[in-house]
Amino acid sequence: MSELKAMQCEACRADAPKVSDAELPELMRQIPDWTPVVRDGILQLEREFKFKNFKLAWAFHNKVAELAEAEGHHPALLLEWGKLTVTWWSHSIKGLHKNDFICAAKTDSLLLA
Numbered sequence: 001m002s003e004l005k006a007m008q009c010e011a012c013r014a015d016a017p018k019v020s021d022a023e024l025p026e027l028m029r030q031i032p033d034w035t036p037v038v039r040d041g042i043l044q045l046e047r048e049f050k051f052k053n054f055k056l057a058w059a060f061h062n063k064v065a066e067l068a069e070a071e072g073h074h075p076a077l078l079l080e081w082g083k084l085t086v087t088w089w090s091h092s093i094k095g096l097h098k099n100d101f102i103c104a105a106k107t108d109s110l111l112l113a
């Protein structure tokens, strides 16, 4: 499989396929710092990013927001003092699409940018 962070999100329609149980381990291997969580019955990917202060967390928040607009795929972002919690899932299919793994990998890359 190609590297997730080199891929682009595709338009995700209501009939797009969810990531299958068979695909999940290889995709998770590429984003080891993310945790699968189930919220309101919907499988999601979540990671907490820690920072030294609010301003650094806020700046990272803005980078993730720019990424979301560029990809046309949008996360939940919880900005707190010294912490940003990023959660990716696909609203249209109420679950995980390949797009969510691409965006999680690209979120990781923003830390180094």
Ligand SMILES: C[C@H](O)[C@H](O)[C@H]1CNC2=NC(N)=NC(=O)C2=N1
Pocket: 011, 012, 072, 073, 074, 075, 088, 089, 090, 091, 092, 093
């Ligand atoms: C029309 C537009 O492409 C859709 O509403 C997009 C926008 N961003 C999205 N983001 C996420 N996370 N899930 C979606 O299903 C979704 N749909």
